Amino acid sequence: MSGTSLKPTLNAWHLWGLAVGLVISGEYFGWSFGWASAGTLGFLITSLMVAAMYTTFIFSFTELTTAIPHAGGPFAYAERALGPTGGFIAGFATLVEFVFAPPAIALAIGAYLNVQFPGVDPKLMAVGAYLVFMTLNIVGVKTAATFELFVTVLAIFELLVFMGVVAPGFSWENFTAKGWAGSDEFSGVAVAGMFAAIPFAIWFFLAIEGVAMAAEEAHDPHRTIPRAYIGGILTLLVLAIGVMVFAGGAGDWTTLSNINDPLPQAMKMIVGENSGWLHMLVWIGLFGLVASFHGIILGYSRQIFALARAGYLPKALSRVHPTFHTPWLGVIAGGVVGILAIFSDELIKLGGQTLTANIVTMSVLGAIVMYIMSMVSLFVLRKKEPALLRPFPALGYPVVPAIALVLAVVCLVTMVWFNPLVSGLFLGLMGVAYGYFRLTAGRRAALAAPAAVAAAAAEVVPEPSAG
Template structure:
């Protein structure tokens, strides 16, 4: 029997730690990925999409935190979906979360490889992406965990670099560049840009999983999230707007390394400051890669422990206390995605969209679960309640549903892959009779890793 969560976890985290964890998980989104939105929407189209998605994340995060504090579980959305809607609810939410984190990791790894290739052109992107991915899989396998202090340090470093970047390039900003053909695809482009706007904030929900380790959840979680969102919004808008005005934005709209390229345009690629910027930029991407690999392996572990994935994946290494087979599976998916992404036109953006599609479905399942549990279990202890209920979760649900249909409309092939995978898993689920099996307390227990 697993040790109850209250005996496993220590309440040591303060708002500054929550800020660091949240920004650290997301910071890679400011370094790459968002620029693909320019390719489908232009500068103003992407700006509008980002404002809409910012509202969605503000309302979603505060609603999601209610679920996290009420039902602490390593499976996250999987546990909420199961509690609210039964086996199929858990299956859909768990599958979506897996896709979210499993494909965020290779997208970040490819960007890391691209940054390194920018510094040293003789190093192929795919090779370095695979090495980065393998290195952090090994670190996780050996039980290496980021301390809160290290999270603060590396996040401050990454934020400081973006501030430095803004300081260097902003004097070269020209409104004429930014407003050049600002919405080439009209309002349709705004909808097409939604997944790339989501990439600005994707994975911030991961910090809610440490709610049981926060000193004062009612006060500290809002402080941590508000400060993190304020930081990310300021950086997202600053980086996106300033970068769009230093040159013809079309030159940067399809690159995996837009910021080094932009600063190279301003200072010259041979400049020492350009190389220093690209080098420091690796730390921001590394922080996010470490977090997404950790999250994806724990999600595989939690679903296997609950019987939704093969049981062997829930084995914990006796020496290092890590789910090594779950890490192997997560790593295998990443390696395949990295190979495909680096050998396919627009490969990185397609992997990114697949990850975002998983996130959006997961967000929908969480908000639906919140509404159901408010009716189904009104006496469920809720250390933190969603503010302005039902408006916050309602707004988040509405925007995520619109985002889902927009992603499906503009990314038909990726959507077919996502839902075909869900259909296949559902058929296997039914054939194995899993939909008739009620999970025990032990199967749903928070794992002691």
């Protein structure tokens, strides 16, 4: 086993568990911040629009993941289609998405645990979660993926239990009351609120694309990855709409916006504070947060590994553990950044939003930039490499990928408009990263030269011998 190569051990079930598990924390928290600006009805429309973007994106993205199964995922597609600068933009955006999502989830884990242990600082519990799941990711990818599948199934079960428990008290009148940005009337304010809520609708589905980063560790990725993606997006669509509607109809939904634990608080409205159902939700509900937290650590570590292997990050970060065959330094590096984000209140609390809301927005900005780069890469590769083997071509090409691209651009423009300070921080980080990218151009050229020579040698067909 090479010091910079990964071991293929994952089957379709592992990958489906990863696809759903990466995202499923978005059903437990984060999305309810969208109610604060859009209301329940406005946010429902925003969520359906975002769901359309993700569905068209996934049915297009699978073309890239199966044609180019690479741990770098979007970075590899963009570099191949658009060159090193395109690879840098996609790689930076993906890294921001996957490095900034875990601290938001860790804070939610701390908030859930704080319900049971009020005397313990939620931030310290968030750091404890990092230490536990960084260790698990270093121990081995198959162990990590099997654990991911287990907690994902439990998390799905718990969301179904939540819907079942609150269903008897569900009221459509509760859900629709002041449902247009805090008003009973549809207006221009409601429309503005719907656009402002886009990042929190994206949180319902954010990081499903991370399965692509396990492509080098998948058995038969041409078959297993499309199955994982299609099964994953369908599972998440049902869960996202169900959880949002049932929570909104449980009581006064305005008390559930801008908090990290909307599901336990919604259940309290139906069963009271001392119900066994509530305690079960808090404890088993942690599995949903853990599934995403654990899976995204796997995702960011593979992205760091791939970028370092290609010379975009320091070479040391591409080292694979000699025993566990995992990118252990990548796991640690992303964890350090995440833990610093948890304690960087004054830096991250911008624009009057909560720390969690701004971390979510930063992560979503990275995701949207990456989606745009991926769809542009798909169109470019269709022209540039028409003979490329595409085991799972984009459905409805070019219409379906075009819909995904247009919706992603709309999301990016509105997010920048409504979040200028976080967007400025995102661009500032990109500027610093681009400076490093330019300074290390020589190292990437040195890494690319042997690969180019090997590729050219492989294309040489020897003349048949005269004898």
